[in-house]
Amino acid sequence: MSEQLPDVQASRPDVTVGLNRVGVTGVEKLVKLDREDRRPIVLMAEFEVYVDLPSWRKGIDMSRNMEVVDEILEEALGRRQVRVEDLCGDVAERLLEKHDYTSRAEVQMEAEYVVREDTPESGRPTQFSADILASATADPDGTHEEIGAHVVGMTVCPCSQGMSESRARDVLRDLDVEQGVVEEFLDRVPQPGHSQRGHATLKLRTDGSPEVDLVDVIEVARDSMSARIYNMAKRPDEDHMTYHSHANAKFVEDCVRSMAEGVVERFTELDDDVVVTMEQSNDESIHQHNAHAERVAELGMLREELNGGNGDSIGRTNGHAG
The missing domain is CATH 3.10.270.10 (Urate Oxidase;)
Structure with missing residues (x-):
């Protein structure tokens, strides 16, 4: 039986300085959001997942971050009316549970959302x-x-538009257009900017x-x-x-x-x-x-x-x- 591998991340670092955010970025996942009586929303989302790291620990358990994201996303597929911010909140809370040495977890998600309109x-x-x-x-x-x-x-x-309006006013006056007509025209026809x-x-x-x-x-x-x-x-x-x-x-x-x-x-x-x-x-x-x-x-x-x-x-x- 092979000897158990050492947990290097749990060792003490050479420089004992704590870190605010350590984690993974560029994590791409397909997210399906079910909606009541409507077609589900399918997103290609990119996640960033972080926890803080105390000064006495060399590194975080990086694979656990990925494991948590996968777990929560799979659970979300089985639920209805899921909100993306709730999804991030679930992952952040699970990260705290998985990393007993952390005091703060942060999850960010970005995705393109398409709206139909006329x-x-x-x-x-x-x-x-x-x-x-x-x-x-x-x-x-x-x-x-x-x-x-x-x-x-x-x-x-508005600044360049104001200059165009001033120029138009001067030209219309030079053409002997009545003042009232000038102001009504400028009020009804916005000038370039x-x-x-x-x-x-x-x-x-x-x-x-x-x-x-x-x-x-x-x-x-x-x-x-x-x-x-x-x-x-x-x-x-x-x-x-x-x-x-x-x-x-x-x-x-x-x-x-x-x-x-x-x-x-x-x-x-x-x-x-x-x-x-x-x-x-x-x-x-x-x-x-x-x-x-x-x-x-x-x-x-x-x-x-x-x-x-x-x-x-x-x-x-x-x-x-x-």
């Missing part, structure tokens, strides 16, 4: 894809789950109750920009997107604030301590740089600010995002 004017069937962002952290105090989405849209710069592709990310971190509808998250993120975009578009649809985006010009900062407003209006049933992460990045069309804005805050603080409360507390609310 084009805005021609009514043609098409599809829109969003990136699902789900995660969970588990520690002795409990489990926190996060669900979110990253979507793409269109924005128009440089447009860009926008990237909106919205995430909500909760304790798992009440449930957050992923579709609602996607809708709020898409509506935060100047206009939605569509994979397939006929001429009337292109005209619709161009007109509505220029009629709703927004800076990158405006998009984040619109996202905050949408979260407060849509998620009225959520508790004040839900942590909301909102990010907007624009691929600038006339600059070599891009624009970015973000906000992390508890939902209660956003409600207070939008109801006329003090908005000068960003540093305090950001402290809850860890």
Whole structure:
């Protein structure tokens, strides 16, 4: 009988420094989410799985991370109405059970989610894809789950549009158009501004109750920009997107604030301590740089600010995002 192999991971390291996150990344798994009276959602998901490591231990049991992911996913296939954030939470909690030397486990999942929809004017069937962002952290105090989405849209710069409007006003006056007609025309026909592709990310971190509808998250993120975009578009649809985006010009900062407003209006049933992460990045069309804005805050603080409360507390609310 061969001698038992030594457990090298459990030995003491040469440098006794603890680590916050040790684990595996790029774990690809097929995830099936059953829904009541509807076709199941099948996702090709990529997972990242981590635990913390104390200073006195050389390494984690890496194979256990993979074993837990496989176990939970197989169990999920036998259940109905599974939410991806619950899936991450189950894996995180099981990791704590499997690794008795850890105090914190973290699981992240990303997958592409396809939404069926119709084009805005021609009514043609098409599809829109969003990136699902789900995660969970588990520690002795409990489990926190996060669900979110990253979507793409269109924005128009109000600054350049304002300059175009000023130019149009001057030309119309030179053509002796009456002032009232000039203002009515400019009010009804939005002037050009440089447009860009926008990237909106919205995430909500909760304790798992009440449930957050992923579709609602996607809708709020898409509506935060100047206009939605569509994979397939006929001429009337292109005209619709161009007109509505220029009629709703927004800076990158405006998009984040619109996202905050949408979260407060849509998620009225959520508790004040839900942590909301909102990010907007624009691929600038006339600059070599891009624009970015973000906000992390508890939902209660956003409600207070939008109801006329003090908005000068960003540093305090950001402290809850860890």
